[in-house]
Amino acid sequence: xxxxxTQEITQLLIAWNNGDAAALEQLTPLVQAELHRxxxxxxxxxxxxxxxxxTALVNEAWLRLIDWQNVEWQSRAHFFGLAAQIMRRILVDxxxxxxxxxxxxxxxxxxxxxxxxxxxxxxxxxxALDDALQELEKLEPRQSRVVELRxxxxxxxxxxxxALKVSVGTVRRDWSLAEAWLFRxxxxxxxxxxx
Amino acid sequence: xxxxxxxxxxxxxxxxxxxxxxxxxxxxxxxxxxDESLRREVESLLRARQQxxxxx
Numbered sequence: 001x002x003x004x005x006t007q008e009i010t011q012l013l014i015a016w017n018n019g020d021a022a023a024l025e026q027l028t029p030l031v032q033a034e035l036h037r038x039x040x041x042x043x044x045x046x047x048x049x050x051x052x053x054x055t056a057l058v059n060e061a062w063l064r065l066i067d068w069q070n071v072e073w074q075s076r077a078h079f080f081g082l083a084a085q086i087m088r089r090i091l092v093d094x095x096x097x098x099x100x101x102x103x104x105x106x107x108x109x110x111x112x113x114x115x116x117x118x119x120x121x122x123x124x125x126x127x128a129l130d131d132a133l134q135e136l137e138k139l140e141p142r143q144s145r146v147v148e149l150r151x152x153x154x155x156x157x158x159x160x161x162x163a164l165k166v167s168v169g170t171v172r173r174d175w176s177l178a179e180a181w182l183f184r185x186x187x188x189x190x191x192x193x194x195x
Numbered sequence: 196x197x198x199x200x201x202x203x204x205x206x207x208x209x210x211x212x213x214x215x216x217x218x219x220x221x222x223x224x225x226x227x228x229x230d231e232s233l234r235r236e237v238e239s240l241l242r243a244r245q246q247x248x249x250x251x
Contacts, residue, residue, distance in 0.1 A: 139201040176212065177205055180240045183247035 095126035
């Protein structure tokens with residue numbers, strides 16, 4: 001399948017947003033393919049052993065997206081901004097559930113039951129990252145959004161700039177400082193946990 | 196830290212990043228004009244930056 005252009009996706013999103021139900025049928029496979037690609041890229045990243053199954057993630061992401069029909073879609077970048085939030089919620093919810101399960105031994109009731117292979121260490125990392133991102137949001141909300149878009153939706157610097165309507169240079173600076181800040185926060189937490 | 200303090204830390208961080216690494220300590224001593232906690236905060240983030248590549 002040819003990779004659809006930004007314009008095609010945007011037009012379909014706008015058509016769907018304006019009540020054209022057929023546009024959603026055309027859009028669904030395109031968005032699924034795109035999300036699949038993004039999720040694969042995310043899973044293939046630094047986190048060896050993070051075996052959350054891509055298909056389960058993508059299906060779950062799409063199911064949650066469908067519930068968001070009242071959201072105004074402005075563009076592909078806007079859409080993936082929403083996708084990033086959804087992916088963050090899915091991954092962190094899942095990691096928290098794993099975290100609780102390891103601590104308390106309770107039976108797990110998560111919708112991603114087929115993908116129950118997130119390694120313990122990785123779950124803890126993801127929960128810590130989510131916590132730190134919430135702290136960063138209080139200091140500088142845009143930096144938190146930059147990390148969310150880049151990490152949870154796999155957007156490039158340029159796509160992130162488009163989604164946030166700022167310059168690429170601003171995104172690059174936000175990312176540089178946010179990554180340093182998060183790295184320090186997570187290591188500080190680790191030291192406290194080890195103490 | 197307050198958002199205002201973080202914004203100030205960010206300004207100095209980005210200004211320092213524009214400089215060669217060996218020029219950064221002197222720059223920060225001057226720019227922080229005696230505010231030691233501000234200087235330590237920026238230096239700690241610059242150190243974190245060196246280790247943080249690709250961690251997320």
